[in-house]
Amino acid sequence: MPRSVFFVSDSTGITIENLGRALLAQFGDTGFHHQTYVFIDSPAKVDTVIAAIDYAAERDGERPLVFSTQADPALRRRLAGCRGLLLDPFDAFTGLLAEELGKEPQSRRGHLHGIFDRNRYDSRMAAVEFTLRHDDGALPGRYSEAELILVGPSRTGKTPTSLYLAIQYGIRVANYPLLDEELESLRLPPALLACRDRLYGLVVDPERLQEIRSARRPGDRDYASPARCRHEVEAAIALFRRNAIPWLNATSMSVEEIAAHIISDLGLHR
Incomplete structure (x- = not known):
């Protein structure tokens, strides 16, 4: 039992x-x-x-x-x-x-997760709003306002990681799915080039990527094909290396672990 x-x-x-x-x-x-x-x-x-x-x-x-x-x-x-x-x-x-x-505790409940620092709370909520508005490549013209931009192939965990960082730490995060032409040329689009110091790459193993895509779009065989998944992951890693972008293979990591690696690697304030 x-x-x-x-x-x-x-x-x-x-x-x-x-x-x-x-x-x-x-x-x-x-x-x-x-x-x-x-x-x-x-x-x-x-x-x-x-x-x-x-x-x-x-x-x-x-x-x-x-x-x-x-x-x-x-x-x-x-x-x-x-x-x-x-x-x-x-x-x-x-x-x-x-x-x-040398002092006694105040014994007040709910300090950690209550609204006791209004400015900090408002900052976190603003970060969440920013992150939601800049999900999946939206509004790249405002990337200059982001503290972090996650990049990688589609379905590699960018959105949940972005939201976790915003909710938990108040970090303004945008995320950008790499397009076919970018993966083929290994070149960053202008919106990302201007923010290179805030880019961080995410990938997962091709086999895991295939599982995720098959579950999300069961009728789209090309999107989830083993060959395409392998190519996108390999091309993304090559792009990260060519452009000196720090990156992480997040295959076996929780969103909390991914976030901790990103914060540590980039020296972001927690």
Whole structure:
């Protein structure tokens, strides 16, 4: 039976889910059943979660794993009464940080994913709007406003990576699918030449590209043919090398990994 796992947060749950899933991934041969409880910010809500944890403990015959971020010390103590193994980074680290910084934590919930810095939030939303408007080669005349321009063959992950960078980091990203004439000549179009220092190339293995294109356009045999996919990937790499464009083979990478490589390679501000 999969081990029961609870993610409990007084806000959106994004932080504790990411942390918990990263830790559980180190035990890949173990099955887990996840449940997430968000905005657990009152004693009554905590008691509801405790009831669910205790029920799972009784049903499974073993302690559930409980990953929690509760900024309120009273709610943390209340949740500690459950029959699960409580793993709370606030308990683990705030005491050490308070001692080192010489001040007590403010114990306010939702700081990381709430709107506490209006300017930063507005900047992120503007980046998302810019990225949506400049998807798939649109509005190349405004590429001078982009902080990053992703280039590569069609269906190599440019759009999801662009949106992730905009949403997560507030980076204004455009993306441009390389056309047949550009892949044949290995020359950049004028709109990209003017922004060469902000270009970054993405490719995937030809076999993976064929899988993706076949799923997206099942009736278009030429678009997804093995020969065309192989040619486009090889030509794109040659174009990147000829024009000194940093590039990445993203075949086995998540969008988070791709974004981290790009930020590191180009020295972008996170």
